[in-house]
Amino acid sequence: MGLSLIEISHRTKNFEAVMDEARSLVREILNLDARYEVLFLQGGATLGFYTIALNLMREGGKAAYANTGVWASGAIKEAKLVGQVDVIADSSDKNHSYIPKFEVKGDWDYFHFTSNNTIFGTQYQEFPKTDVPLVCDMSSDIFSKKFDANEFALIYAGAQKNMGPAGTILYIMDKEKLGKTGRKLPTYLDLLAHIEKDSMLNTPPVFAVYASMLTLRWIKANGGLQGMEDRNRAKKDCFYTELDRNGLFHGHSVPDSRSWMNPTFRLNDDTLGADFDKMWKEAGVSGIAGHRSVGGYRASMYNALPLESVQVLVDVMKEFERTKG
Numbered sequence: 001m002g003l004s005l006i007e008i009s010h011r012t013k014n015f016e017a018v019m020d021e022a023r024s025l026v027r028e029i030l031n032l033d034a035r036y037e038v039l040f041l042q043g044g045a046t047l048g049f050y051t052i053a054l055n056l057m058r059e060g061g062k063a064a065y066a067n068t069g070v071w072a073s074g075a076i077k078e079a080k081l082v083g084q085v086d087v088i089a090d091s092s093d094k095n096h097s098y099i100p101k102f103e104v105k106g107d108w109d110y111f112h113f114t115s116n117n118t119i120f121g122t123q124y125q126e127f128p129k130t131d132v133p134l135v136c137d138m139s140s141d142i143f144s145k146k147f148d149a150n151e152f153a154l155i156y157a158g159a160q161k162n163m164g165p166a167g168t169i170l171y172i173m174d175k176e177k178l179g180k181t182g183r184k185l186p187t188y189l190d191l192l193a194h195i196e197k198d199s200m201l202n203t204p205p206v207f208a209v210y211a212s213m214l215t216l217r218w219i220k221a222n223g224g225l226q227g228m229e230d231r232n233r234a235k236k237d238c239f240y241t242e243l244d245r246n247g248l249f250h251g252h253s254v255p256d257s258r259s260w261m262n263p264t265f266r267l268n269d270d271t272l273g274a275d276f277d278k279m280w281k282e283a284g285v286s287g288i289a290g291h292r293s294v295g296g297y298r299a300s301m302y303n304a305l306p307l308e309s310v311q312v313l314v315d316v317m318k319e320f321e322r323t324k325g
């Protein structure tokens with residue numbers, strides 16, 4: 001056209017083709033049944049916390065939540081604005097270093113959990129089996145390994161980790177579960193209104209959707225969920241094998257709850273921190289300082305990160321042990 005994507009109207013055939021392809025790639029990669037709808041919206045997962053409660057909790061109803069970290073408790077806080085929230089599992093007693101064992105049995109409208117706890121570095125190794133509709137914040141591990149999306153009533157995930165640039169959030173939902181709350185919703189927060197308009201109710205975040213479409217093509221071309229799982233398994237094996245072997249470090253999360261995406265770890269002796277920091281920075285590693293609520297380090301290894309980058313950090317840890325051990 002002689003114009004770029006961000007110069008044209010989102011109502012052109014050219015952008016509609018982008019939106020259509022992005023939505024259908026999600027369907028294809030996740031092998032979604034026909035009852036599922038896919039949306040690319042704005043507001044991030046933070047608005048999602050409120051939106052999902054508004055759309056799924058009946059007037060006078062209630063929902064169950066698992067509190068496994070900062071984002072899970074954010075979701076709980078927003079849902080409480082809508083109705084009754086029962087927290088049926090909580091790992092705050094040990095600074096969210098583990099995924100609690102629990103059963104989901106009750107007459108809740110839905111059960112909400114956070115599949116990967118980005119800040120604390122824990123991740124559900126398997127998803128709860130229950131008759132209660134499952135709702136999941138997969139912002140930091142969507143498309144990272146094989147799972148059955150058809151077991152969920154609703155999945156939401158901010159794009160910015162495994163899918164694309166910040167600015168759009170993916171919603172995947174069983175349409176049959178919507179429109180049952182008895183509540184009137186503001187237009188933008190009504191997921192059915194977005195479905196009716198094919199994710200184009202208002203101006204979509206065109207650049208973020210376009211870049212997400214390219215990433216989804218890349219995921220498909222690289223073996224889909226199985227391909228991502230193989231890639232991410234190799235990365236987490238590489239990192240955790242070194243963490244368990246190296247005498248200078250320990251992990252924050254317990255081994256059976258370890259995140260494949262965000263390993264969190266600490267030096268046994270914090271006084272060595274300045275020397276270790278100097279060494280990884282000199283090796284070209286960046287962004288591994290831990291979140292303030294955990295301290296230590298967090299080596300985020302989202303889909304895009306190659307195994308070679310994990311190997312650089314592992315080599316630094318080995319070298320650090322050789323010089324200090």
Ligand SMILES: Cc1ncc(COP(=O)(O)O)c(C=O)c1O
Pocket residue numbers: 043044045046047071114116117118137138139140158
């Ligand atoms: C699991 C999880 N949920 C929610 C959020 C918040 O996402 P947003 O900034 O898109 O609102 C994040 C951000 O890191 C996250 O990792």
